[in-house]
Amino acid sequence: MAQINRTTRRSRRPIVFDKITVIILVVFIVLAIASSVAVFNLVKNIVTGWTITPLEGLAIDPQSGDPSNSGEIVATLPAGPVQPEGGPTPEPWDGTSRVTILVMGLDYRDWEAGEVARTDTMMLLSLDPLSHTASIMSVPRDMWVNVPGFDYNKINTAYYLGEIYDLPGGGPALAMETVEQFLGVPISYYAQIDFMAFERFIDELKGIHITPTQNVTLAVIGSDYKQELIAGETVTLPGNLALAYARARYTEGGDFDRASRQQEVVLAIRDRILDYTMLPTLIAKAPILYQEIAAGIHTNLSFDEAFQLATFAINIDRSKIKTVVIDPSCVQFGKSPDGLDILIPIPDKIRLLRDEAFTTGGPVGPATLAESTDPAVTSDPFSLVKAENARLSIQNGSWLTGLAASTATYLRDRGFNIQEETNGEASDITTIYLYNGKPATVQAIFDMFEAAGLSKPRLYNRTDLNGQFDLTVILGNDWANYVSTNPLQ
Incomplete structure (x- = not known):
């Protein structure tokens, strides 16, 4: 031996x-x-x-x-x-x-x-x-x-x-x-x-x-x-x-x-x-x-x-x-x-x-962009979302007709990359399925719910790094109840 x-x-x-x-x-x-x-x-x-x-x-x-x-x-x-x-x-x-x-x-x-x-x-x-x-x-x-x-x-x-x-x-x-x-x-x-x-x-x-x-x-x-x-x-x-x-x-x-x-x-x-x-x-x-x-x-x-x-x-x-x-x-x-x-x-x-x-230079993510001194980044609260360019599917799982369309329009006007708006499974609580690492986009949605006085959506990680969407958001009755009395503008 x-x-x-x-x-x-x-x-x-x-x-x-x-x-x-x-x-x-x-x-x-x-x-x-x-x-x-x-x-x-x-x-x-x-x-x-x-x-x-x-x-x-x-x-x-x-x-x-x-x-x-x-x-x-x-x-x-x-x-x-x-x-x-x-x-x-x-x-x-x-x-x-x-x-x-x-x-x-x-x-x-x-x-x-x-x-x-x-x-x-x-x-x-x-x-x-x-x-x-x-x-x-x-x-x-x-x-x-x-x-x-x-x-x-x-x-x-x-x-x-x-x-x-x-x-x-x-x-x-x-x-x-x-x-x-x-x-x-x-x-x-x-x-x-x-x-x-x-x-x-x-x-x-x-x-x-x-x-x-x-x-x-x-x-x-x-x-x-x-x-x-x-x-x-x-x-x-x-x-x-x-x-x-x-x-x-x-x-x-x-x-x-x-x-x-x-x-x-x-x-x-x-x-x-x-x-x-x-x-x-x-x-x-x-x-x-x-x-x-x-x-x-x-x-x-x-x-x-x-x-x-x-x-x-x-x-x-x-x-x-x-x-x-x-x-x-x-x-x-x-x-x-x-x-x-x-x-x-x-x-x-x-x-x-x-x-x-x-990648030759390593990952470039939200943490890197957040430290940027570029005025285009620091003056726009949604700059990190735009930089991530996450592909979103917005689905209505609530009682409120048209919620997916109105929410998609609201998010799209703020730089979110909405790829789909459709109906989804019924849900009382808004749920996010995360397929790819897009932390700035997730945080922006969390912030939106916090500003509305709502609890953060439930977040689940799913494995599909090369799929059609980076996030799927199923809007629940919690968001519908808020929007019904506070129209999105």
């Missing part, structure tokens, strides 16, 4: 596929291919001497290209993605737009039992060529979201449902659509990686350097071997312990801590590959690395696109890589109708976290 900082051999049990296949596709396919790019540039003559088992993928053809290039090596990359037939069709990348990849690890206990797998890990990796930045965002597997066509479920069931019902694009397509709808972030590509290839890849890198922030007990898959890591102590983890570190969840923060550790592993692999002392190893091991990649991943990224992404990724400064985890402050803990533990998203907090990860 390989241990920290030294290698000894013990008898190993046969490896049993466990519930984590985790994370690192883009590190595999982007950074590993990036290492090959570096190898091509540094040791062209050495590359010409490679002899490797024929594979679908990278073909070294020293005879191709412009004859005037004095023997420069040309890498011929196939255009097709590395995925089973019937997988989701990717949109071509233009080379300049932000590109986001959903990285998935599957629950191999399902596979071992002969069942269709659920996702155990979901991570978004996003690259922005224009700002030369990247971001990594982890999504908890127990998040309670709308799975298109299947109502509300844990987010980790999307892949399973897409596979078991044989939907177009299969599990990857439905998983991508679900995460895209949940966060409102366009997702171009997906990737899956198996943990055996992950272990082998780390071993070829001679391990990765990790400095844990808390004590962690590592349990190696397929073995009774365990290793204790001490907070603040930098260690070099071989493949099996790196995988154990990425999958460990028995710390105070549970799955939230594990998501952070997985991001640590991604960045540690990046740092290891870009360490100049690794170049001789990469030169010698690049054919092996490529074979491991070809055997261990499924993705709708073509090699050509991966090559482009690699060229960009190796030039991103470490300080320009954001890491974001949806943590306990962004969710409410609850139970599903069938009694499962679930995480209910808090939309305004999820939105701010999303913007932090996927």
